[in-house]
Amino acid sequence: MDSRILGKTDLRLSELSLGTWGLAADAYGRVSDELFRSTVRSALEHGVTSFDMAPLWGDGRSEKIVAEVAHERRDELQYVTRAGARWVDGQVHHRFDMDSLVVDCEDSLTRLRTDRIDLLLLHAPSDDVYRREDFGKAIDRLLEDGKILAWGASVTTSEQASAAIAAGAQAIALPHNIIAGDALHEVQTALQDAGVGVLATSPLCYGLLAGRWNERRKFALDDHRGARWSPSVLVERIRTVNMLRFLVHDEVRTMVGASLGFVLANPVVTSAVLGMRRPDQVESGVRELGQPPYLPSDDVSRITQVLAVAGA
Numbered sequence: 001m002d003s004r005i006l007g008k009t010d011l012r013l014s015e016l017s018l019g020t021w022g023l024a025a026d027a028y029g030r031v032s033d034e035l036f037r038s039t040v041r042s043a044l045e046h047g048v049t050s051f052d053m054a055p056l057w058g059d060g061r062s063e064k065i066v067a068e069v070a071h072e073r074r075d076e077l078q079y080v081t082r083a084g085a086r087w088v089d090g091q092v093h094h095r096f097d098m099d100s101l102v103v104d105c106e107d108s109l110t111r112l113r114t115d116r117i118d119l120l121l122l123h124a125p126s127d128d129v130y131r132r133e134d135f136g137k138a139i140d141r142l143l144e145d146g147k148i149l150a151w152g153a154s155v156t157t158s159e160q161a162s163a164a165i166a167a168g169a170q171a172i173a174l175p176h177n178i179i180a181g182d183a184l185h186e187v188q189t190a191l192q193d194a195g196v197g198v199l200a201t202s203p204l205c206y207g208l209l210a211g212r213w214n215e216r217r218k219f220a221l222d223d224h225r226g227a228r229w230s231p232s233v234l235v236e237r238i239r240t241v242n243m244l245r246f247l248v249h250d251e252v253r254t255m256v257g258a259s260l261g262f263v264l265a266n267p268v269v270t271s272a273v274l275g276m277r278r279p280d281q282v283e284s285g286v287r288e289l290g291q292p293p294y295l296p297s298d299d300v301s302r303i304t305q306v307l308a309v310a311g312a
Contacts, residue, residue, distance in 0.1 A: 001014045001015060001016065001046065001047030001048060001049070001286065002014075002015050002292065003015060003049065004269075004270045004271065005197075005270070006119070006150065006170070006171055006197035006270045006271075007170055007171055007194075007195045007196045007197030007198075007270070008170065008195035008196075008197075009119075009149070009150045009170050009171070009197065010149070011078055011118055011119065011149060011150055011197075012078075013049070013050040013078050013080075013197075013199075013270050013271040014047060014048050014049040014050045014078075014271060015264055015271055015272065015289070016048055016050075016260070016271065016272055016274050016285060016286065016289060017048065017050035017051065017052050017080070017199065017271045017272070017273045017274065018039070018040065018043040018048050018050070018051050018052065018273075018274065018276060018282070019052045019201065019273040019274055019275040019276075020051065020052060020053050020054075020057060020062035020065075020066065020275075021052075021054070021057050021062070021275060022275040022277050023036045023039060023062065023065075023275075023277055024036070024053075024057040024058035024061040024062035024065070025056075025057040025058055025062075026058070026222065027223075027224045028222075028223050028224065028225075028277065029220055029222045029223055030222070031277055033065060035277075035278065036061075036065045037065060037068065037069050038278075038279050039276060039277060039278060039279055039281075039282060040065065040066055040069040040070060041069055041279070042276075042279035042282040042283065043276070043282050044069070044070060044073065046282055046283060046286040047286065048282070048286070049076060049077050049078055050077070050078040050080060050271055051066050051070070051077065051078070051079055051080065052080045052081075052173070052199065052201075052273045053066060053079070053080065053081040053082070053112075054081060054082035054085070054121075054123060054154075055081070055082065055083070055085070055086060055104060055107065055108060055111075056082065056085045056086060056087065056092065056123060059087055060107075060111050062081075063081060063108055063111040063112050064111050066079075066112070067111060067112045067113045067114070071113050074113075074114055078118040078119065079112055079114065079117055079118050079119075080117075080118060080119040080121065080173075080199065081108050081112070081117055081119075081120065081121070082120070082121045082122070082123035082154055083100075083101050083104035083105055083108070083120055083121070083122060083123060084096045084100070084101060084104065084122045084123045084124075084125060084129075085123035085124065086104070094123070094124065094125070094126075096122060096125055096129045096132065096135050096138075097132070097134050097135075097138075098134035098135070098137050098138040098141070101122075101135070101138035101139070101142070102138055102141065102142065105117065105120060105142055105147055105148060106147070108120075109147060115146070115147075116146055116147055116148065116149060117147065117148045117149070118148075118149050118150065119148070119149065119150045119151070119152060119170075119171055120142065120148040120150070120151050120152075121151070121152050121153055121154040121171070121173055122151070122152070122153040122154065122164075123154055124154055124155065124156070124160075125153055125160075125164075127159075127160070127163045130163055130164070130166070130167035139151050150170045150171060151169065151170060151171075152164065152169040152170050152171030152172050152173070152196070152197075153167075153169050153172055153173070154172070154173040154201075155172055155173070155174055156174070156175060156183075157183055158182070158183040158184075158186035158187050161174055161183065161184075161187045161190075161191075162187055162190060165187065165190050165191065165194050165196055169196060170196060170197065171196060171197040171198065171199065171270070172191075172196060172197075172198055172199070173198075173199040173201050173273065174198060174199070174200065174201065175200075175201050175202040176198070176200035176201070176202070176203065176263055176266075176269070177200075177202055177203050177204065177205045177209055177259060177262070177263060178205075178209060178244060178258075178259055178262045178303060178307075179205060179208075179209070179237070179240060179241075179307065180202070180205060181262075184198065184200070184266065184268070184269075188266075188268055191268045192267075192268055196268075197268075197270040198266075198268050198269045198270055199269075199270060199271050199273050200263045200266075200269045200271070200272045200273060201273045202273075202275075203259060203260055203263045203272040203273070203274060204256065204259050204260075204274065204275075205237075205259075206224075206225050206228065206275075207225070208237055208238070208241060209241060209244075209255060209256075209259040210254075210255055210256050210259070211241050211242075211244075211245065211248075211254065211255030211256070212255075213238055213241075214238065215234075215235045215238055215239075217234065217238065236311075239310070240307070240310040241255065243306050243309070243310050244258070244303065244306060246299070246302070246306075247261075247262075247295065247299050247303075251290055251291075252290065252294075252295060252299075253288060253290070254288045256284065256285065256288040256289075257288040257289060257290055257294070258295060258299075260272055260274070260285070260288070260289050260294065261289070261290070261294030261295030262294075262295050262300060262303065264289075264292075264294050264295075265293070265294055265295045265297075265300055
C-alpha cells in the first residue's frame with residue numbers, strides 16, 4: 001500500500017483509508033462487532049494505515065472498535081475522526097463552540113485510547129461556524145496541547161469546501177467519484193494554492209461503481225441505498241456505469257480498480273476512503289487498486305465525454 005502526504009501537513013496517509021460509517025452506523029444493515037473487528041484486522045494486514053471515524057457513527061462505536069483492534073499498532077496509524085455533532089434524544093445536534101469541540105475531542109481520545117488525533121474534522125459545519133471567534137480558539141488550543149496534529153472539515157459541497165479552505169483548514173473530506181466529481185473539480189485550484197489535503201469519500205458511490213449490479217438490483221429495508229435512489233434513477237445510474245466499462249483494460253482489471261484509479265489520479269487527493277464492510281472486500285479493494293499509475297490519462301479525459309452523453 002503506497003502512502004501520500006496530506007497537503008502541507010507532516011501526516012502521511014495510506015492511499016486507501018478504511019471508512020467506518022457503514023461498519024458502525026448500520027447504514028447497510030447491522031454489522032456485528034466481530035465482523036467489524038475482522039474487517040479492521042484485514043485492513044491492517046493489507047497495509048491500510050488510515051482510519052476514518054466519527055463519534056456520531058454508532059454513538060462512538062466506530063472509534064471504540066478501531067481502537068480495540070489497532071491499539072498495539074497505534075504509532076504506525078493515522079486516526080481521522082470528527083467533532084461538532086452528537087446524538088441528543090435521537091436527533092443529531094451540531095455544536096462548534098469552544099467547550100463543545102474540546103469535550104468532543106477529549107471524549108474521542110478516551111474512546112480511541114490515544115493521546116492525540118492525527119486529523120480532526122469538523123462534522124458538516126455551516127459557513128457561519130468559521131466566523132465564530134471561539135471556533136478558532138478551540139482549534140488553536142487543541143493544536144497547542146498536542147491533542148490534534150491537524151484539522152479540517154467534512155463537507156459535501158464545493159461551497160462548503162471553499163468556506164473551509166478560506167478558514168485555514170488543512171484538509172477536507174469530500175465525496176468524490178467518477179460520476180460525482182464536480183464538487184472537487186470546482187475547488188481544485190483553491191485546494192492546490194492553499195496546500196489542502198483531500199480525503200475522497202464515497203469513491204465507489206455506495207457500491208454502484210463496483211459495476212456488479214444489474215437493472216433488477218433491490219436493497220433490503222435497512223439499507224440506506226433503497227431510499228437514496230428511486231428505482232428509475234437507479235436504472236439510469238447502472239446504465240451510466242455500463243457506459244464506463246471502457247475503463248477496464250490492460251492493468252485495470254475491474255470497475256473497482258478503475259473507480260479507485262480515477263480518484264487517486266487526482267493530485268490533490270491524499271486518500272480514497274473506502275467503506276469496506278467485510279475482510280474479503282478489503283482484500284479485493286487493495287488487490288484491484290493495483291499499482292500506480294492507476295488510470296491512463298486518456299481514459300480520464302474520455303470520462304467527461306461519456307458522462308455528457310449519459311446525461312450524468
